[in-house]
Amino acid sequence: MDTREKILGIIRQVSKPGANPEADESLFDSGVLDSFALPDVVSALEKEFQIKIPDSDLNPRKFETIEKIEAYLESRT
Amino acid sequence: MAFIKQFGSYLPPRVVSNEEIGARVGCDSAWILSVAGIEERRFAEDETVVDMALRAAQDCLSRAGMNADQLGMLVLACSSWDRRYPGPAVSVAQRLGLTSVPCLDLPMASAGSLFGMALAAKLTETYGDILVIGAEKMSSVILREPMERGVAILFGDGAGSCILSADSGCARVVDSVIESDGTFSEDLQLKFELPLEMNGRSVILQASRKIPRVIEMVLGKHGHKAGEVDAFLMHQANQNLIARIASALGVAEQKFFTNIRRYGNTSSASMLIAATEWWQKCGFQPGVPVCFAAFGAGFNWGAMLVEGVTAS
Numbered sequence: 001m002d003t004r005e006k007i008l009g010i011i012r013q014v015s016k017p018g019a020n021p022e023a024d025e026s027l028f029d030s031g032v033l034d035s036f037a038l039p040d041v042v043s044a045l046e047k048e049f050q051i052k053i054p055d056s057d058l059n060p061r062k063f064e065t066i067e068k069i070e071a072y073l074e075s076r077t
Numbered sequence: 078m079a080f081i082k083q084f085g086s087y088l089p090p091r092v093v094s095n096e097e098i099g100a101r102v103g104c105d106s107a108w109i110l111s112v113a114g115i116e117e118r119r120f121a122e123d124e125t126v127v128d129m130a131l132r133a134a135q136d137c138l139s140r141a142g143m144n145a146d147q148l149g150m151l152v153l154a155c156s157s158w159d160r161r162y163p164g165p166a167v168s169v170a171q172r173l174g175l176t177s178v179p180c181l182d183l184p185m186a187s188a189g190s191l192f193g194m195a196l197a198a199k200l201t202e203t204y205g206d207i208l209v210i211g212a213e214k215m216s217s218v219i220l221r222e223p224m225e226r227g228v229a230i231l232f233g234d235g236a237g238s239c240i241l242s243a244d245s246g247c248a249r250v251v252d253s254v255i256e257s258d259g260t261f262s263e264d265l266q267l268k269f270e271l272p273l274e275m276n277g278r279s280v281i282l283q284a285s286r287k288i289p290r291v292i293e294m295v296l297g298k299h300g301h302k303a304g305e306v307d308a309f310l311m312h313q314a315n316q317n318l319i320a321r322i323a324s325a326l327g328v329a330e331q332k333f334f335t336n337i338r339r340y341g342n343t344s345s346a347s348m349l350i351a352a353t354e355w356w357q358k359c360g361f362q363p364g365v366p367v368c369f370a371a372f373g374a375g376f377n378w379g380a381m382l383v384e385g386v387t388a389s
Contacts, residue, residue, distance in 0.1 A: 028278065035278045036317055039285035055286060056260050060278040 006048055007069050014040040023066045038063060045069070051076055079198035080246025081383060082206065085137025085238040086353040087129050088340060089121040093233070102226040109230045114316020118233025118341030120216040126155055126236075127168045130212035133236035133349075134173060137208065141240055145173035148240075149205025152181045152197055154189025154345035156267060156374070157213045169210065179204065186265070187312045187373025188255075189345035190237065194369065195253035195381055197241040205243070211345035212236035221272045228273050231315070233341035237349025248361045248383040254295045255379035256287075265374040284318060284372040288380075289325040292370050295380045301366055303328050307385075310355055312371035313337040313347035322370075334359075344373070361385025 001009075004023065011027065012019055014037045027033040033041065038060060046053055051073075062072050094117050095106030109115055121129060130153060138145060151173075153166035164182030181196075183189040190211035197207040215232035241250070261283060264276035288311075296303060303326040311319060316337050323330040334355040343350060348371050361367060362385045372378040 035281045036285075036321060038278055038282050039321065042282065042286075055258070055283060058279075058282050058286070059261075060276070060282060 003070055003073060004066060007045070007066050010041055010044040010048060011066070013044065021066060026064050027066075028060070028064060045073070049073055078243065079201050079250040080242050080244065080386065081248045081250065082240040082242045082246040083137050083141035084349060084353040084356050085133050085135070085140055086236065086350045087132035087136060088235045088350070089119045089124055089129065091120050091122055092117050093120045095230070098230055102224050102229045104226055104230065112317070113231055114335075114337055115231065115341045116338045119235055121214050121234040124214075126158055126212050126214045127165050127172065129214065129234065129236040130155070130165060130169045130210045131172050133212060133238040134169060134208055134210055137238040137240055143206070143240070145175055147206055148175065148178055148208050150179050150181070150197070150200065150207040151175065152183065152193040152207060152209045154183040154185065154193050154209070154211040155213060156184050156186040156189065156344060157215055157218050158184065159217070161269070165212070183345070185345070185373065185375060185377055186267075187314065187342075187344050187347070188371040188375065188377040188379060189373070190348050191312070191369055191371035191379050191381060192255055192377065194239065194241060195255045195379060198250040198253065198381075201241050201243040207241045208238060209241060209349070210236060210238040211347070211349050213344040213346045215342075215344055218267060218273050221270075223272060225272060227277055228275055231342045233343050235340055235343040235346045235350050237346045237351075237353055239349055239352065246386065247356075248367065248385050251299055251366070251382040251384055252295055253379060253381035254291050255377070256291060257375050257377045259375065261376060262374075265376070267374075281318060283376055284314070284378070285321050285325070287376070287378045288322050288370055288372050291378055292326060292368055292380045295382045296366070296368065299382060301382070305366060306332065306368045307362060307365045308355060308359060308367050309333045310348060310352045310367065310369045312373065313340065313351055314342050314372070
């Protein structure tokens, strides 16, 4: 499973059933994620990719789309 | 060593329902309840922040059986004051008849009372009994045009207070941890005469991680686990956030005393208003830990561990 598929899997775990966002679609504007789901996504990313995301990196804009999440994770490797 | 001697509070009488505020900002009452856990809040009409702070101070002094002239210092957390300086603390002190005790303003929003208590616990050996007040007239902020729906529905007015003493009280202050990080200072800010700006996603994301962490830090320093805490008395920001924090700590949500349903988010006042009501309903038990916590603009956040001294 590649990084993008893993991210999508995490988003599906914490969002409404059947969510299938495009890679460049805002997860917030589309209603896939609400404010309270975002911390769950961050925690799941830390667990799945075995990284510690510092609070200073927790700008919601970095996690707004699957592409941006992927880019952030790549910047951490 | 420091003790909490007493709590006090004041809520203005005018109740503002979700229907009323919803009609002003274009949303329905059920939505407000679902996103924030709020059914109603209080709005002050002619009363100022100083008026409300004074009422909360008098309530606290009365419950403690004290006169104002027994106080050695006054700390007032308030961010809805309308003058750059002096802050409202000196006006409250003056109306209490105090004209020489040092007064300290903490214009730092929701974490203000917690920071005030933490500082007072360190200063009481030097200054004697310290009155800490959190008072806000948030209606004067949120009703500024253009009103933002996600902000206007959340806030209410009120004041809470407590007295910290070096001598005796109903709970001993065991320890506190207070922290600040300005990385996201623009994500929750109030400029003079402008509407409150809040990036709710950023606030919730940071608070969801920082509050459980700082609670576990102060508990862990003294060998406690979250499950051993009798009650968590938190800044009443949002019922859903409180539920998340309870879950993160692995404790029942019922351990978090909440009154946000009736008062909304009263910023720096909320934790002490909640503490006053909790104290009246439940009270401290000897040797049993209770934990205060708050998070707010800055970001500033922290937690305080206390334990009951005498059954109240």
